[in-house]
Amino acid sequence: MSSLQTEPDLSIILNLESDAELLREYVIESREHLNNIEQGALVLEDNPSDADTLNSVFRSFHTFKGGAGFLNLVPINKLAHGLESLLDLARQRKLILDGERIELILRGRDTLKQFIDKMDAQLTGAAPLAPILVPTGEFSLRIQAAMVSEPKPEPAQRPSEPAAATAPSNSVTVKVDTSKLDCLVDLVGELVIARSLVAQDFDLQASANPRFARNMAHMARVTRELQRVSLSLRMVPIRGVFQKMTRLVRDLATRQNKEAQLITSGDETELDRNLVEELADPLLHMIRNSIDHGIESAEARAGRGKSRAGLIQLRAYHQAGGIIVELQDDGQGLNKERILAKALEMGLAAPDAKLSDEEIFQFIFAPGFSTAREITDLSGRGVGMDVVRQNIERLRGRVDVESTAGQGTLFKLVLPLTMAIIDGLIVQVGSERYIIPTLLVRESFRPRREMISTLHGRGEIVNLRGRLIPMLRLGEYFGVAPATSDPAEGIIVVVQTGASVKCLLVDGLLHRQEVVIKNVGEMIRQRNASIAGAAILGDGRVGLILDVNALGNVPAANFAMAANG
Amino acid sequence: MKAEECSIAGTPSAASPGKYLTFVLGGESYGIGILQVREIIRPTAITPVPQMPPHIQGVINLRGKIIPVLDLRAKFGLPVTPSGDRSCIVVVQVKPPGCAVALTGLLVDTVDEVINLSAKDIAPTPDFGRRMDARHLLGVAKVGPSVKILLDLDRVVADETSSRL
Numbered sequence: 001m002s003s004l005q006t007e008p009d010l011s012i013i014l015n016l017e018s019d020a021e022l023l024r025e026y027v028i029e030s031r032e033h034l035n036n037i038e039q040g041a042l043v044l045e046d047n048p049s050d051a052d053t054l055n056s057v058f059r060s061f062h063t064f065k066g067g068a069g070f071l072n073l074v075p076i077n078k079l080a081h082g083l084e085s086l087l088d089l090a091r092q093r094k095l096i097l098d099g100e101r102i103e104l105i106l107r108g109r110d111t112l113k114q115f116i117d118k119m120d121a122q123l124t125g126a127a128p129l130a131p132i133l134v135p136t137g138e139f140s141l142r143i144q145a146a147m148v149s150e151p152k153p154e155p156a157q158r159p160s161e162p163a164a165a166t167a168p169s170n171s172v173t174v175k176v177d178t179s180k181l182d183c184l185v186d187l188v189g190e191l192v193i194a195r196s197l198v199a200q201d202f203d204l205q206a207s208a209n210p211r212f213a214r215n216m217a218h219m220a221r222v223t224r225e226l227q228r229v230s231l232s233l234r235m236v237p238i239r240g241v242f243q244k245m246t247r248l249v250r251d252l253a254t255r256q257n258k259e260a261q262l263i264t265s266g267d268e269t270e271l272d273r274n275l276v277e278e279l280a281d282p283l284l285h286m287i288r289n290s291i292d293h294g295i296e297s298a299e300a301r302a303g304r305g306k307s308r309a310g311l312i313q314l315r316a317y318h319q320a321g322g323i324i325v326e327l328q329d330d331g332q333g334l335n336k337e338r339i340l341a342k343a344l345e346m347g348l349a350a351p352d353a354k355l356s357d358e359e360i361f362q363f364i365f366a367p368g369f370s371t372a373r374e375i376t377d378l379s380g381r382g383v384g385m386d387v388v389r390q391n392i393e394r395l396r397g398r399v400d401v402e403s404t405a406g407q408g409t410l411f412k413l414v415l416p417l418t419m420a421i422i423d424g425l426i427v428q429v430g431s432e433r434y435i436i437p438t439l440l441v442r443e444s445f446r447p448r449r450e451m452i453s454t455l456h457g458r459g460e461i462v463n464l465r466g467r468l469i470p471m472l473r474l475g476e477y478f479g480v481a482p483a484t485s486d487p488a489e490g491i492i493v494v495v496q497t498g499a500s501v502k503c504l505l506v507d508g509l510l511h512r513q514e515v516v517i518k519n520v521g522e523m524i525r526q527r528n529a530s531i532a533g534a535a536i537l538g539d540g541r542v543g544l545i546l547d548v549n550a551l552g553n554v555p556a557a558n559f560a561m562a563a564n565g
Numbered sequence: 566m567k568a569e570e571c572s573i574a575g576t577p578s579a580a581s582p583g584k585y586l587t588f589v590l591g592g593e594s595y596g597i598g599i600l601q602v603r604e605i606i607r608p609t610a611i612t613p614v615p616q617m618p619p620h621i622q623g624v625i626n627l628r629g630k631i632i633p634v635l636d637l638r639a640k641f642g643l644p645v646t647p648s649g650d651r652s653c654i655v656v657v658q659v660k661p662p663g664c665a666v667a668l669t670g671l672l673v674d675t676v677d678e679v680i681n682l683s684a685k686d687i688a689p690t691p692d693f694g695r696r697m698d699a700r701h702l703l704g705v706a707k708v709g710p711s712v713k714i715l716l717d718l719d720r721v722v723a724d725e726t727s728s729r730l
């Protein structure tokens with residue numbers, strides 16, 4: 001906060017050649033943040049100690065500021081930083097947001113909005129390219145004053161007129177509520193099923209009317225196309241986010257006088273549009289942290305026998321029907337002792353608790369947790385990882401951390417499919433059908449009796465070309481009577497997740513089908529972890545998608561007990 | 566034990582006057598607030614989900630949405646008769662505290678009618694002591710000679726989703 005001095009007002013010159021795309025995104029995001037700030041400030045006016053709102057407004061300023069820093073929009077960054085610091089003090093209960101300060105926040109927000117509006121006008125070509133100048137210097141002084149002492153009565157001089165309501169036309173993209181998209185996809189799926197029910201109607205088929213057949217074929221084409229389009233509405237490659245990060249790494253490293261290189265893989269991995277949108281923020285925070293705290297300076301790296309340039313890797317891939325995004329750096333790793341010390345200081349851990357590395361690393365996600373010694377304009381306030389976890393958990397994913405001192409850190413975002421589409425293998429067990437993600441199926445075959453042997457009188461193993469793989473009788477495990485108990489009359493599906501390989505015994509394979517994964521709801525999910533989701537099959541009935549990873553982890557008997565408890 | 570975990574367990578709830586949908590479950594007559602009823606559908610193919618307690622019948626496809634179906638007869642320990650001509654699935658929309666709005670199907674023997682209850686028709690749940698678990702009840706309503714049991718659906722469903730295993 002001491003960085004705020006009386007200084008001349010700075011102007012912003014947009015670099016449309018290289019940054020246009022990023023600036024456009026920033027403008028769109030900023031509008032959301034500014035709206036959030038405005039609404040938050042109004043809530044705070046009535047209830048200055050509302051912790052949730054304080055945090056939310058603070059985060060908006062924080063993200064706003066981070067973006068401005070990254071795009072080198074100095075005056076915005078400075079102003080947002082000042083307001084953020086003010087809110088930080090309020091958040092720590094060091095000062096009360098009285099009317100004067102709320103006014104200050106709102107005026108500050110208006111000033112920021114002026115910047116954004118002018119940027120928007122230039123970006124869309126509505127205004128000629130020119131340096132953007134909005135006076136902020138006097139504002140900074142007032143913020144400083146508001147932070148140290150009781151606010152003085154201000155003369156009724158407005159530093160800036162609240163921006164006129166210039167409705168920006170964002171004709172390029174339309175933001176649609178995801179629930180509407182979900183609904184559309186659901187209905188189109190139903191349309192496809194309804195169409196096939198009509199097509200298979202015996203009476204209509206018997207009429208053998210060529211015009212009817214022609215019209216049905218036409219309808220089939222249209223519905224198929226409609227389904228394809230509606231599904232693709234949601235799916236985008238993760239490339240866009242990754243590209244954004246490349247730029248970020250370069251700029252951040254330069255600013256910190258470090259050398260860093262970003263290598264991405266799996267750019268083409270498609271995921272749900274809203275997953276991609278929600279991923280950008282957490283990834284941004286994590287990469288900032290990596291460069292700020294993880295990657296050492298070139299000299300320090302050379303001294304440790306590493307290459308001068310730090311290596312940051314971003315990977316995306318599908319696993320177990322889910323999506324994994326990994327961020328790995330080869331920096332100094334997390335400092336376990338310091339994290340533990342800070343956790344003790346903050347009262348997050350009991351002094352005598354025996355904690356595993358994984359548990360200790362999880363503390364970095366606690367709100368307000370930061371071991372950074374100084375606050376930079378990019379990270380160190382301890383908001384980042386807190387936000388990361390919140391965002392990921394909102395997507396019903398989780399963050400795993402692995403770290404080796406001196407070698408680097410690996411963050412693994414495990415994201416669920418929610419709306420993703422998978423290629424599923426539909427298998428029959430007794431009267432039931434289950435869907436196994438085809439991605440995980442290595443092979444399937446009809447076993448000979450001598451391939452299967454019993455272990456300890458309990459588990460069964462399959463000898464597959466010399467490799468011994470545990471076998472799970474799906475029917476028995478699920479309490480569904482299979483058509484046959486003789487494996488030699490069934491089919492074995494070999495599935496692999498990570499390093500673990502399992503053989504599933506089913507009655508038969510039906511077909512392969514692309515299915516839209518739907519949530520089965522908490523009620524089911526909590527009771528049976530081996531159901532990853534459900535999908536609607538061609539006949540309109542529900543098929544359950546298996547979570548191959550969880551299958552067999554819990555003995556069937558435990559399920560029954562848990563269900564009764 | 567589940568009740569303690571559920572945040573609304575301690576608060577007394579009472580039935581408010583208004584319209585109720587009544588239906589029969591195992592020979593007893595029940596009522597639920599009409600505002601929570603989304604639709605009533607014919608029994609459709611229920612996909613059983615493995616390793617569920619008997620009162621979770623499975624899941625159905627409701628125009629593209631997957632929703633669970635509860636058999637309240639099994640949950641309340643009422644006699645379960647095979648579904649007849651008049652069985653229905655009543656789709657209800659509930660919002661258990663702390664959870665998202667959820668659609669749930671309730672398998673019922675017969676749907677009766679929509680009745681209008683005024684405050685004087687509604688009596689609090691009689692105290693059956695320990696013989697009966699009255700957590701899921703809002704009260705009872707006297708309609709002519711018969712008695713309708715008013716269900717607290719939020720609590721019935723919250724019960725199913727709050728038990729972390």
